[in-house]
Amino acid sequence: MTIAPTFDYCLRLADDALVLGHRLSEWCGHAPTLEEDIALANLALDYVGQARALYAYATEVENDGRTEDDLAYLREEREYRNLLLCELPKGDFATTIVRQFLFAAFMLPFWEKLTRSKDATLAAIAAKAEKEVAYHLRHAAEWLVRLGDGTEESRARAQDALDELWPYTGEMFEMDEAERALVDAGIAADRRSVRPVWGATLDAVLAEATLARPRDGWMQTGGRRGVHSEHLGHVLAELQYLQRAYPNATW
Amino acid sequence: MAEQPMPLWEVFIRSRNGLAHQHCGSVHAADAEMALHAARDVYTRRGEGLSIWVVPSAAIIASDPADKEVLFEPTASKIYRHPTFYTVPEEVGHM
Numbered sequence: 001m002t003i004a005p006t007f008d009y010c011l012r013l014a015d016d017a018l019v020l021g022h023r024l025s026e027w028c029g030h031a032p033t034l035e036e037d038i039a040l041a042n043l044a045l046d047y048v049g050q051a052r053a054l055y056a057y058a059t060e061v062e063n064d065g066r067t068e069d070d071l072a073y074l075r076e077e078r079e080y081r082n083l084l085l086c087e088l089p090k091g092d093f094a095t096t097i098v099r100q101f102l103f104a105a106f107m108l109p110f111w112e113k114l115t116r117s118k119d120a121t122l123a124a125i126a127a128k129a130e131k132e133v134a135y136h137l138r139h140a141a142e143w144l145v146r147l148g149d150g151t152e153e154s155r156a157r158a159q160d161a162l163d164e165l166w167p168y169t170g171e172m173f174e175m176d177e178a179e180r181a182l183v184d185a186g187i188a189a190d191r192r193s194v195r196p197v198w199g200a201t202l203d204a205v206l207a208e209a210t211l212a213r214p215r216d217g218w219m220q221t222g223g224r225r226g227v228h229s230e231h232l233g234h235v236l237a238e239l240q241y242l243q244r245a246y247p248n249a250t251w
Numbered sequence: 252m253a254e255q256p257m258p259l260w261e262v263f264i265r266s267r268n269g270l271a272h273q274h275c276g277s278v279h280a281a282d283a284e285m286a287l288h289a290a291r292d293v294y295t296r297r298g299e300g301l302s303i304w305v306v307p308s309a310a311i312i313a314s315d316p317a318d319k320e321v322l323f324e325p326t327a328s329k330i331y332r333h334p335t336f337y338t339v340p341e342e343v344g345h346m
Contacts, residue, residue, distance in 0.1 A: 033257070035278050039292035139288055146281060 005178045006119065007061045008081070009188055011071070012224060014054035015082035018072060019232070020103065021047030022239055023090050032093055039139060043100070046132040053125045060121075073243035077233050078226040085168040087223070087232040094147055094157035098165055101140035101205065106172045107133045109197040113189035122187065141205045148209025155210070162206075163214050170219025172198075260286040261311060262294055263304040272304050280305075 024044035031037035055068035085103060090096050111133055114126035147158040173191045175183070182188035206213050222228065242249060257279040263272035275294050280286035286305040294300070314322060326332070 033279055035280065035289035035293055038296070039289065042292050042296065135291075139292075142284055142288060146285070 010058035018051035020086040098161040104137035118186040166214040259308040
């Protein structure tokens with residue numbers, strides 16, 4: 001009875017991680033410094049690793065012969081369930097850092113809650129991811145403070161990025177009926193209960209960064225239902241090209 | 252706006268408890284906290300580290316390569332300083 005919701009739940013978390021990991025990987029060879037190039041590639045690999053663990057578990061739950069590669073490489077755009085926040089172009093360095101900060105500040109308390117899931121596999125994946133995301137948050141927060149409280153230009157770019165990405169933050173807290181049922185069953189983490197922790201992290205870091213927290217207003221939505229921005233198709237075109245052009249290719 | 256070059260930091264990693272920190276390279280970073288992050292990201296990707304030190308490269312006092320002969324050549328003739336003239340009893344095992 002809970003097979004379909006758990007499968008879908010894994011897909012949401014995995015798609016967030018894979019798409020964001022892919023966006024981070026676009027910095028490889030292009031970051032402002034060699035040190036940051038490696039740092040961003042490290043983050044990307046953490047996310048791809050989380051995605052793999054979640055896809056693998058999803059296929060186990062589904063149990064009809066699909067593999068993690070099938071889920072990553074052979075689903076259409078409308079079948080992807082990631083947050084719109086994760087698929088937006090990497091933008092300038094400030095945009096990437098602000099997105100990492102907004103997402104990690106949410107994911108750290110989220111994974112922490114999911115470590116107490118009654119689903120042992122999800123709890124184990126959460127325990128591993130929690131440590132990785134704790135570093136992601138520290139990395140993004142340190143950069144954000146230096147960008148915000150840095151030069152006139154870095155401050156302007158950080159504030160622009162924050163204002164630009166803000167309408168995409170509401171989606172992180174969305175829960176449909178299926179996810180609420182999983183929360184009630186003790187399997188999923190309650191996204192609403194993460195909000196106060198997320199807000200406190202934001203206020204503390206933004207104050208140090210001398211950046212203004214944008215006002216809550218209309219929020220973007222759709223990713224969880226497969227209604228994406230024009231950007232996801234381009235991500236998938238690159239991500240899936242090889243398996244689409246040469247089915248079952250291995251190396 | 253003119254870009255300021257970021258300061259250079261020397262990185263020392265301790266790989267196991269009981270071993271000393273060893274120099275493994277350098278990173279550019281704006282300040283000490285960022286240097287620690289950069290060192291972690293660049294030099295501990297394969298599980299090398301238990302502890303990291305970063306030191307401003309400017310704080311390192313180095314010997315002058317031109318002094319090489321004065322400083323190091325006199326030791327060349329004092330091979331008796333190497334502890335290779337002693338026979339170690341087998342029972343001692345690995346020293």
